Amino acid sequence: MIPVYIVMGFIGSGKSTLINEQLQHRKKLGGTALISAEEGSTKLIKEPLVLNPDQLSAINPSHQESYTDISKTIATCLDKVQPKELWIEWNGMLGFHQLEALLYSKDLRDKVRIEKVLYLCSDAFISTILPALGANAESQLYCADIIITESDQHDNLLHSYNPDAHIIIKPTAKDVERLCRKNTWGLIPNLLIMVLTAYILIVTVFRHDVPYSVHQCFAIVTGLIIEAIPFLLLGTIAATGIRFFVPQRILLKLLGGHSWKSYGTAMMSGLVLPVCDCAIIPLFKALIDRGVPLSVVILFMLASPIINPITILSTWYAFPDNPMITVWRILLGLSVALIVALSFRYRPPRLSELRGSKQSGQNFIYEALSLSSPPSGVQETVYNDDTGATIKKRSLTERMFRQSAVSPKILLLHMEREFTQLLLYFSIAAAVVAVFQVYGKPFLLNAGIALPDMATIPVLLLAAFLFSVCSTSDAIIGKTLSGLFPLGSVMGFLILGPMMDIKNVYLLRQYVPVTFIWRLGLTVVITAGLTALLFLKLIQ
Numbered sequence: 001m002i003p004v005y006i007v008m009g010f011i012g013s014g015k016s017t018l019i020n021e022q023l024q025h026r027k028k029l030g031g032t033a034l035i036s037a038e039e040g041s042t043k044l045i046k047e048p049l050v051l052n053p054d055q056l057s058a059i060n061p062s063h064q065e066s067y068t069d070i071s072k073t074i075a076t077c078l079d080k081v082q083p084k085e086l087w088i089e090w091n092g093m094l095g096f097h098q099l100e101a102l103l104y105s106k107d108l109r110d111k112v113r114i115e116k117v118l119y120l121c122s123d124a125f126i127s128t129i130l131p132a133l134g135a136n137a138e139s140q141l142y143c144a145d146i147i148i149t150e151s152d153q154h155d156n157l158l159h160s161y162n163p164d165a166h167i168i169i170k171p172t173a174k175d176v177e178r179l180c181r182k183n184t185w186g187l188i189p190n191l192l193i194m195v196l197t198a199y200i201l202i203v204t205v206f207r208h209d210v211p212y213s214v215h216q217c218f219a220i221v222t223g224l225i226i227e228a229i230p231f232l233l234l235g236t237i238a239a240t241g242i243r244f245f246v247p248q249r250i251l252l253k254l255l256g257g258h259s260w261k262s263y264g265t266a267m268m269s270g271l272v273l274p275v276c277d278c279a280i281i282p283l284f285k286a287l288i289d290r291g292v293p294l295s296v297v298i299l300f301m302l303a304s305p306i307i308n309p310i311t312i313l314s315t316w317y318a319f320p321d322n323p324m325i326t327v328w329r330i331l332l333g334l335s336v337a338l339i340v341a342l343s344f345r346y347r348p349p350r351l352s353e354l355r356g357s358k359q360s361g362q363n364f365i366y367e368a369l370s371l372s373s374p375p376s377g378v379q380e381t382v383y384n385d386d387t388g389a390t391i392k393k394r395s396l397t398e399r400m401f402r403q404s405a406v407s408p409k410i411l412l413l414h415m416e417r418e419f420t421q422l423l424l425y426f427s428i429a430a431a432v433v434a435v436f437q438v439y440g441k442p443f444l445l446n447a448g449i450a451l452p453d454m455a456t457i458p459v460l461l462l463a464a465f466l467f468s469v470c471s472t473s474d475a476i477i478g479k480t481l482s483g484l485f486p487l488g489s490v491m492g493f494l495i496l497g498p499m500m501d502i503k504n505v506y507l508l509r510q511y512v513p514v515t516f517i518w519r520l521g522l523t524v525v526i527t528a529g530l531t532a533l534l535f536l537k538l539i540q
Contacts (some may be wrong), residue, residue, distance in 0.1 A: 001113045002033075002078065003085045004103065005180060008140045009120035010092040010129060016042035018120065018148070018176065019087050025173035033083035035074065037091040044089070049077045053091050061101035071105040078111055086112060095136040096143045116180045119144035119165075126154040146179050196222065213438050220434035224468075225427060236282050236419040240411060255292045255300070258345060266296045266341075267334055270304030280304050281507040294348065299341035302524070305471035305498035306333035315494070318475035319482075325491075332535060333495050336527045343523055349516055432502050436466040453540075456489040457532050461525060464497040471498030488536025496528040 005022075007015045016036075023029050023045060034048035037056055051070060059067045078086070090099055096117075103112055119141055121130070126149070130137060141147070141161045148168055149158070155167055166179060199218050203210055254265050280301050287297045305311060312326060319325040460481065467477065474497045482490045500521050508517050 002083060002111060003115035004088060004112045005085065005115055006088045006090055006099065006117045007120065008090045008092065008096070008118065008144065010125055010133075010137070011038060011040060013092070013120040013122060013125065014042075015089045015120055016040050016044055018118070019089060020045045021173040022087070022176060022180075025177060028084065031084035033078065033081045033086045034089070035077075035086065036089045037094065038089065040089075048089070049074065053094070056091060056094055056098060056102075059098040059101060061097055064105065067098075067102050067105060068107070071102055071107040074102075075107040075111060078108075085115075090140070092140070093133070093136060096139040116146065117144045118146045118148060118176070118180075120148045121158075123150045123153050126157060146176075148176075216438045217431075217434040220437055221427075221430045224430040224434070225423075229423070233419060236415050238283055238286075240286075240415050255287070255296050258293060258295065262293070262296050263299055263338065263341070266300035267303045267338065268307065269300055270307035271309060281504065281511070284508075285511045293345075295341045295345035298344055298520070299337055302337035302340060302499045303334055306330060306337065306495075308471065311471050311475070311498065315475040315478075318479040325487075325494075328491065328535065329494050332491065332531050333498070336495055336524070336531050337499070339527050340520070340523050344520075349519065428506055430468075430503070436502075440466060453486045453488070453536060454533065456485045457492050457529055457536070460485055460489040460493040461496050461529055461532070464493045465501050465525075467497070468501040468503045474498065486536060487539060488532055491535050492528055492532030495531060496525065499528070500524045 007019055009015050019034065020042070023032060026032075029046055032046065034044055034046055035051060036044065036048040037051045038053055039050070051073075055070060059070070088099070090096075100114075102108070103114065121141075130141075138161060141158070144162060144165050146168060147158055147162065147165045148171060151169055152167075158165070158167055168175060168179065171179070196218075203215070255262050284297055284301045287300065288294065307330060312330065315326045315329055316323060463481075464474075467474075475494065478490050478494045481493060505517055505521065508520075
């Protein structure tokens with residue numbers, strides 16, 4: 001497939017100059033094809049395929065006929081030239097979702113792949129023009145891998161649009177080439193494999209010199225990652241499905257507004273969505289992007305791991321002699337989740353938007369496809385008894401893709417990028433958890449033995465946060481702790497663990513600001529602590 005390098009930015013930002021510099025520096029003029037979507041003051045050193053901006057602006061991802069002729073023109077050009085790479089100079093007033101729909105059309109999806117997206121901007125443009133350009137310009141900035149600017153004066157503002165982009169100031173042609181060759185997404189799993197391979201080699205050669213605690217750390221990290229991958233993948237698939245296939249009207253009907261029906265649905269959703277807390281985090285962002293109220297989404301995120309059927313079963317299995325522990329965990333956990341959610345309902349955050357999420361008109365989630373609700377009418381088989389006419393039946397998969405205007409390739413691309421991001425954050429969290437479990441756990445357990453009952457509650461709350469055990473299996477740890485700590489403290493451990501721990505913080509950090517995480521974390525910890533204290537007094 002032909003790698004595609006996309007250069008975007010407002011007119012006069014230097015797109016043509018950058019492309020010319022790259023063609024000269026790479027010395028691939030003969031093997032490169034160019035496409036231009038606007039006519040700037042600088043002429044490209046190689047004749048491009050010029051696209052009509054008016055036709056491009058009419059592209060609607062939901063209607064393939066709006067870009068079929070353009071995609072066929074590009075495909076014909078590529079078949080004729082047979083380039084080794086393709087550079088696209090994209091119009092600064094067009095949306096990135098329009099270009100994405102074009103490149104992943106049926107005529108081009110098997111010919112090209114997006115390699116890197118570069119966005120060029122000046123300081124004056126960022127401070128004066130960008131805020132007035134609207135959604136299309138924002139979508140370009142949001143989807144850029146590399147942002148090229150004049151100074152670091154507006155780094156914070158640029159990161160608010162795109163926290164994952166690499167911002168570089170006045171790069172040379174060599175710098176740009178190096179960044180274009182860097183594959184961020186492929187590096188993460190490769191790095192994990194390299195670290196694991198290096199550890200195996202070191203252990204093989206110096207097996208008698210490596211402390212046993214180091215072996216424990218690597219074993220815990222490996223186990224956590226292997227255990228979490230299916231749940232992270234399941235959460236990513238579910239989140240992607242919600243974004244692209246669930247009509248917004250259905251979500252808002254079930255979860256919209258602040259009615260008790262919405263809160264009840266959010267609270268009970270875990271019964272029909274049996275995934276752990278690792279898989280819930282991606283759904284948090286997907287629901288926010290679809291317009292579900294923040295307090296309802298928080299209730300869904302906190303309550304689902306508690307009422308997960310697997311969690312309920314594991315708790316009953318861990319405490320067979322005291323089945324009321326399972327009942328109390330469900331009731332108290334749901335109460336904590338509801339109290340925290342209502343606190344955000346009646347005192348909403350001052351932030352007008354969550355990181356990386358625009359609450360207005362259009363959402364930009366990796367390549368920024370329009371997330372408007374699919375049409376309500378779907379063509380299916382109809383047998384007319386009077387005329388005998390039959391309309392061809394489409395498969396469920398085909399109907400879903402036709403409704404959402406999303407090709408399977410775009411869908412997989414979105415899933416891959418989100419899953420890889422989550423895997424990186426989870427791997428960091430797993431390393432932190434392993435260190436605390438190996439070196440911090442003995443200290444916490446020993447400290448708890450000599451403490452009065454009430455003082456053991458914060459000890460086990462801290463343990464729940466640091467140990468970061470999956471919500472589907474933390475009851476086994478809780479059973480072990482019940483031999484050393486009062487049952488009320490253990491209940492605090494069982495309530496807090498599924499709602500807030502290190503790995504959840506790292507995963508949330510991908511989507512929301514630190515200030516939001518601080519408020520959410522403190523509210524959950526305080527509410528869970530008071531609930532555990534109340535339960536301790538009750539059973540005494």
